[in-house]
Amino acid sequence: MDKNVLIATALHEHARIYLLNSRQVVEEARKYHDLWPTSCAALGRTLSVTALMGLMQKDENETVTVTINGNGPIGTILCVAQNNGEVKGFCGDKHIYQKYADTHKLAVGPAVGKEGYLKVSKNLKMKQSYTSQVALKSGEIGDDFAYYFAESEQVPTIVSVGVLVDTDDSVKSAGALIIELLPNHVESDVTYLENLDLRPISSVFAEDPDLKRYLYSLFPDALVLEEREVFYHCGCSKERFLRNLLTLPKKDLEEISADEKIEIKCEFCEKIYRFDEKDIKAVLKYASDKR
Ligand SMILES: [Zn+2]
Missing domain, CATH: 3.90.1280.10 (HSP33 redox switch-like)
Structure with missing residues (x-):
């Protein structure tokens, strides 16, 4: 099985890093749902971060469910991930293809909308153990998750997530990076993160999909704690x-x-x-x- 996740520590163990190459996961989702590019990017970003949140849970039976609804044309995005690496999801309108007029990038924010919420529920053995919700910031997904981690979980967090769709509509590259500052962090760690040159992660992986090279380019002192795998899995019957x-x-x-x-x-x-x-x-x- 392909390990597509690195969990690492860096900055003298003041930061925890989760790095995922989600190209295959998002491509599977695209094929199941016949996603058009903007729908693919919106669902793919949400799937990627939700998958990493699944791995963050301590109990292997714990399930994380993320629901995003910003009152935009895409409707509700719902993703579910488990600690064992399984992730699945869907969105309301699967056939959205709109770009920003100036940058020609996929217009995820306008498709999702920002008049709404991001909700996270954690369930352990069918019982809801936690639920929390924040207002959406931009509907671009990455910002919204960063705001969720800061507000709801009180953890200063950087979220970089992206999906690059190829000219034939297949997923060219996709990835997510979550950097959490641990409670023992100091001011210089904040400065280090502020000065990090975070290029769009989908462009990084389109050029070089190697997880470790990207990790060490950001954090030369990083120490890999775990290599994991996340995969699209429905499990219905x-x-x-x-x-x-x-x-x-x-x-x-x-x-x-x-x-x-x-x-x-x-x-x-x-x-x-x-x-x-x-x-x-x-x-x-x-x-x-x-x-
Ligand atoms: Zn199914």
Whole structure:
């Protein structure tokens, strides 16, 4: 398996660094959802940071869910990551392609909008253990996450995230860098970070995708603590959707059963599951046996 994440410490152990080359993860998302470039960049940025937040959790069963809605045309972006490296997500409008007139860069901010929120929920074994929300700053995603870390988790953090889409709409490069200042940091660490020359990470990886070379170019004293892998994984199944049906009130189930056939599309991988009368009767029977 390809290790696409470095977790490191630097600045005399005053900083923690998470660095991800997310090209494959974002390309998988693009293929599942048929994402157009601006939708791809917005969802890809959110997936990349969420994936790293998944790795930050201490418990391996902890799940991080990030929801962004800025009242822009893309609608809601929702991403879920786990400590084992799994990440998945979707966005409302998958077919947005708009650029800034001056720079010709993908116009993520206007697509996401900034009249809204970024919400983070952490769940441990189906139980919500934490939820926190901040107002969006720009809708460009990176700034919004940096603001979230500073406000909600009280950790001064730099977030650099980007997706470069190729002329054939495939993902040319993508990555995320999160630099956290630890509580023992001193003023000179802040100055060091202020003077860091952070080029767009997708341009850096388009030229040279090597994680360690980029890490050491920013922090010559960096020490790699862990190499990890994050990957797009949905994990849905017919059984899982049937189990979800069981959580519906019996009245709803009977109504569904009257329709005889239902289709449920998985939002994370777009797979369509079909349930016939037999499936629904089995669910109804199971539900009434249990109640
Ligand atoms: Zn799925």
